[in-house]
Amino acid sequence: MTQDTATVTGPPDLGPVPESGPDGGPDTAPARRRWVRPLAAVLAVALLGVGGTLFVQGRQLRDTPATSNRALTDSAATSRVTGDVSSALGKVFSYSPQATAATKEAAKQLLAGRALQQYAALFGQVEKQAADQKLTLTSQVVRAGVTRLTGSSAHLLVFLDQIYEREGKAATTAAAQLSVTAELRGGQWRIVDITSR
Amino acid sequence: MSSRTRTGLGWSALLAAVLVCALGTWSYAQARGDDTLAYAKSRDAALADGKRHLARLTSMDGRNATSVKSGIDAWLDASAGPLHDRLESTRKKDAGRLTESGATARGKVTDAALTALDDRAGTAALIATADIEVTPRTGKGGTERKRFEVTLTRTGNGWKIKALEALPVGSGS
Numbered sequence: 001m002t003q004d005t006a007t008v009t010g011p012p013d014l015g016p017v018p019e020s021g022p023d024g025g026p027d028t029a030p031a032r033r034r035w036v037r038p039l040a041a042v043l044a045v046a047l048l049g050v051g052g053t054l055f056v057q058g059r060q061l062r063d064t065p066a067t068s069n070r071a072l073t074d075s076a077a078t079s080r081v082t083g084d085v086s087s088a089l090g091k092v093f094s095y096s097p098q099a100t101a102a103t104k105e106a107a108k109q110l111l112a113g114r115a116l117q118q119y120a121a122l123f124g125q126v127e128k129q130a131a132d133q134k135l136t137l138t139s140q141v142v143r144a145g146v147t148r149l150t151g152s153s154a155h156l157l158v159f160l161d162q163i164y165e166r167e168g169k170a171a172t173t174a175a176a177q178l179s180v181t182a183e184l185r186g187g188q189w190r191i192v193d194i195t196s197r
Numbered sequence: 198m199s200s201r202t203r204t205g206l207g208w209s210a211l212l213a214a215v216l217v218c219a220l221g222t223w224s225y226a227q228a229r230g231d232d233t234l235a236y237a238k239s240r241d242a243a244l245a246d247g248k249r250h251l252a253r254l255t256s257m258d259g260r261n262a263t264s265v266k267s268g269i270d271a272w273l274d275a276s277a278g279p280l281h282d283r284l285e286s287t288r289k290k291d292a293g294r295l296t297e298s299g300a301t302a303r304g305k306v307t308d309a310a311l312t313a314l315d316d317r318a319g320t321a322a323l324i325a326t327a328d329i330e331v332t333p334r335t336g337k338g339g340t341e342r343k344r345f346e347v348t349l350t351r352t353g354n355g356w357k358i359k360a361l362e363a364l365p366v367g368s369g370s
Contacts, residue, residue, distance in 0.1 A: 051221030058225035145310025
């Protein structure tokens with residue numbers, strides 16, 4: 001059945017139809033070409049416009065300070081810098097009369113630049129007292145957060161508890177809050193700036 | 198130029214336009230669908246909102262009943278969830294107490310950092326240090342340094358503080 005219908009209404013019968021269009025005669029083809037060209041041009045411009053606009057908008061979405069900061073977005077790097085800086089602060093802000101050399105050595109290794117002077121100012125008095133009064137200081141990081149992290153530098157806020165123990169006296173605990181800038185040098189995070197908050 | 202080369206050029210121009218459009222769309226779709234980018238933006242928004250709201254929650258203008266009322270309104274606006282409910286329930290008592298004391302506090306967040314962010318659940322944890330300048334009605338005031346641990350929750354109106362704790366010493370991790 002279908003085969004029959006196909007042969008009966010097939011294209012060969014309609015063959016001559018285009019030749020006898022509404023205008024009739026050879027004008028039809030150039031007339032169509034006349035509006036095809038501008039249409040194609042308009043289409044091309046529209047496509048270029050849409051493509052360009054979307055590209056620019058995509059760029060704007062990306063081009064924010066948010067993208068260059070890897071704090072929390074790169075969780076491995078974030079926990080690494082948090083760990084390195086926390087352990088560094090624990091070492092340089094802990095002191096016992098028997099192990100002064102260890103603290104000094106740690107400070108030399110883990111601090112750099114301005115942090116060395118800031119450390120001397122923050123820690124100088126404690127060091128003097130420690131020697132005279134047999135004071136032991138233990139610093140523990142209780143909270144730490146990264147505000148900025150790039151490939152080679154980081155900014156952190158660290159909360160410390162500092163436990164002071166004096167021979168024959170009850171231990172006292174003090175709170176310390178430090179804003180820390182660290183730089184990755186030779187595969188290790190070094191503290192380059194310390195601000196007490 | 199023959200009409201044939203012109204047609205050819207026209208087609209290639211159109212093809213080029215299609216390609217440009219496709220590339221633009223692709224690049225935009227990539228930016229829109231970039232999870233890391235969305236996460237980074239949430240992080241920055243949570244930190245900025247958290248800082249702003251913490252400053253409001255540590256401030257109070259106790260000069261008179263009107264200023265206390267607007268101060269408490271600011272507290273309610275900065276908070277959500279459990280903290281909001283608590284402030285709401287003690288609102289009258291707080292207003293009376295604060296108006297009576299007449300003390301003014303101005304909180305300034307000196308540094309803050311996010312310690313956790315769950316973009317999907319819409320929760321974040323933040324630590325912050327603040328200087329709170331307290332001026333009593335009579336006598337000399339002073340500046341208190343405090344450290345806070347803040348829990349944030351995302352609402353239809355940005356991130357709000359749902360829990361606030363002044364972290365004392367010896368509070369371990």
